[in-house]
Amino acid sequence: MEYDVYVQTCPTRLVLDRLADKWAVLVLGKLDGQPVRFNQLKREIDGISQKVLSQILKKLERDGLVSRSVFATVPVTVEYAITPLGRTLTSTVAALTRWAEDNIEAVLAAQQKYDRSA
Numbered sequence: 047m048e049y050d051v052y053v054q055t056c057p058t059r060l061v062l063d064r065l066a067d068k069w070a071v072l073v074l075g076k077l078d079g080q081p082v083r084f085n086q087l088k089r090e091i092d093g094i095s096q097k098v099l100s101q102i103l104k105k106l107e108r109d110g111l112v113s114r115s116v117f118a119t120v121p122v123t124v125e126y127a128i129t130p131l132g133r134t135l136t137s138t139v140a141a142l143t144r145w146a147e148d149n150i151e152a153v154l155a156a157q158q159k160y161d162r163s164a
Contacts, residue, residue, distance in 0.1 A: 070102050073087065074111065074135060078139070081126060082125065082126055103126055111135065112128060
C-alpha cells in the first residue's frame, strides 16, 4: 500500500499529528539518553502537567515509540524508555529542537515586523 501524507484519509497524518505536539517532541528528547522515571520527566520538562505527561506517554507507548517498565518495588517504580522505532526519530527531534533554539530570535523579529505592519 502506498501512503500519501497529503491525502486527508492517509493514516500517516496520525503520526504527523503526534509529532507536531510540542510535549511529544520534548518527551522523546528527554528519553533519548536512558530510561527515565515519570516524576523525573515531569521535573525536567518545565510547564508540563501530570495529566498531560501521562496522556502523552500513553499515546507514545501506543504508537510504539516509548516503552513502559514496571518494577515491583515499594513504592512501585515505573520507567519509560525510547523503543527502537522511537530511536529512529531521535535525530529528527534533536534537529527540530536545535532549530527552534537557534532560530527563535529571527522568528520573534519576523513576528514583530509582521504585527507592526498589520
